[in-house]
């Protein structure tokens with residue numbers, strides 16, 4: 165039933181594109197399709213992705229997706245489960261039809277940008293595919309993988325990665341779940357002895373999983389061998405009832421990812437065969453003898469991969485928010501700049517440009533830096549297969565650095581972009597709140613950001629010490645040795661190369677100062693652990709700058725390197741503008757650190773401000789075409805403000821009319837609460 169008589173009879177969304185948005189597209193200096201192909205990784209990949217996405221989006225009801233926030237907790241879990249299963253089914257069908265026996269559609273596309281946003285409540289099987297399957301591939305023996313890894317990969321069973329407990333997440337050695345080896349029965353006996361030992365947080369554990377990979381302390385003859393992984397069945401495969409000794413449930417509503425049904429798990433004397441401990445590296449033999457892993461960090465290697473995934477996906481989230489805010493800023497008009505003139509598109513207010521364009525540039529910078537990280541990941545995986553572990557510390561530290569800076573910057577960036585949409589950005593139908601809570605979650609999971617910065621800080625201390633002895637350094641930290649050799653920065657020219665050098669110089673000198681403070685504390689008799697704790701702030705500052713210096717150099721290399729010759733001149737100009745904006749705004753953001761080590765005059769700073777304003781103006785005509793090049797579908801953006809056609813007001817209105825609160829002209833609360841109160845005279 166309609167609420168009341170409306171001044172417009174029905175909300176009708178025009179089928180045409182908003183003329184302001186169309187003009188933006190017509191006036192762009194470059195072809196957004198070239199951007200889209202570059203962003204996707206080539207024309208062929210773009211074509212492939214679009215084909216898959218079209219197939220994936222068939223039969224999905226857009227207006228239903230917009231109503232996500234009006235659903236109950238249970239309804240969201242149900243619709244997320246349906247969405248995730250629907251996606252899996254479609255990809256499997258595509259695999260069957262187009263490349264039977266391969267894995268390019270299923271499961272590989274399940275974690276790609278094509279799937280992003282299609283399950284707005286969060287995918288309850290995301291952890292299963294992003295983490296669990298990969299952890300099993302890395303940690304199982306071939307026999308184990310054939311026995312249960314393959315079943316999971318084929319989705320015959322479903323599961324999650326259960327590491328965090330109510331009492332411990334960061335400090336893995338503090339985990340309390342224990343797995344005691346019973347020689348008599350050739351089994352492990354698993355227990356979570358206290359409330360604080362309950363597994364807490366694993367995605368999909370609450371209602372979706374019937375198996376999980378549990379990180380538990382291995383005990384043999386009551387002697388602890390540290391955390392190891394155990395594959396456990398937690399629910400019956402037919403009835404889905406919890407198995408004996410298993411206490412399992414949902415941890416309750418969270419800021420976001422409601423459909424992911426993060427869960428808890430208690431275990432009481434749950435027995436599993438010895439062969440359910442993952443034994444590719446560390447092993448327990450039938451006689452109880454223990455073979456340790458050749459390198460301990462391999463236990464946590466699945467987390468390294470997930471951090472690579474986060475660096476890329478948070479860049480995508482920022483790009484999505486930038487698309488919404490930029491399109492909206494092109495269609496909304498407000499506040500004449502000169503009296504008596506027409507109200508401009510809000511994108512013409514320079515301060516608005518300052519909210520939008522730096523975030524566009526930041527998402528592009530992180531996406532490029534994460535491509536470098538993925539290449540390093542692939543090289544390191546091959547090395548590990550050949551028993552070579554030399555680049556592992558570098559990969560670990562770089563994946564942490566990028567995960568931290570990208571999740572931090574995308575979170576603040578999405579919030580800036582939400583504010584850039586004014587009041588309507590606060591509507592859940594803008595989808596900004598959903599993107600924000602997804603972005604900020606990544607600051608905590610897969611290693612809390614501060615804790616990761618401290619780990620990078622320690623890696624930098626070791627590397628600085630190694631450089632002092634003349635030892636060779638891995639490529640991404642070689643700049644530390646260069647700064648040791650040439651301690652003078654030279655002069656500030658403001659060229660891009662010079663700016664990269666300046667950020668590296670600041671990172672190296674922050675590392676030098678942290679190293680000095682750390683060494684002083686050690687020489688005053690502090691233990692290494694206490695000295696590290698007391699130098700923690702300096703460690704995190706050095707680590708953050710190290711991450712930023714890496715993004716500076718990776719993005720500059722992509723824009724100015726040999727591949728630029730394969731791009732059109734117009735497109736190169738756009739990328740150069742994005743690079744210029746990214747380097748200038750980030751240099752200004754980090755000015756406190758830079759000024760400590762580098763002489764910049766007032767004129768240099770004024771020039772940077774001029775460059776910032778100039779490049780905003782240069783990017784203005786291309787902003788809409790750039791975000792079009794990010795190539796999100798309307799369904800993925802799931803936003804009344806950011807759709808391709810720019811019909812924002814009609815979509816806002818339409819979503820409001822469909823709100824359950826507007827399905828009755830008088831709400832129940834009027835009769836039950838408001839009216840009785842007004843009539844009671846109390």
Ligand SMILES: Cc1cc2nc3c(=O)[nH]c(=O)nc-3n(C[C@H](O)[C@H](O)[C@H](O)COP(=O)(O)OP(=O)(O)OC[C@H]3O[C@@H](n4cnc5c(N)ncnc54)[C@H](O)[C@@H]3O)c2cc1C
Pocket residue numbers: 291324325326327328331332333334335364365366367421426605608609610611612614615618
């Ligand atoms: C959305 C979401 C999904 C998740 N999914 C999963 C999952 O699928 N599986 C799973 O196992 N877990 C999951 N987690 C849990 C997540 O991995 C942990 O919350 C995360 O590792 C942080 O650990 P913590 O909660 O123990 O934080 P804490 O370590 O308790 O952090 C609290 C504060 O203490 C500080 N702190 C802690 N240790 C130190 C230190 N050594 N030095 C300085 N400061 C320190 C931190 O910086 C922080 O400020 C998820 C969490 C979230 C939010």
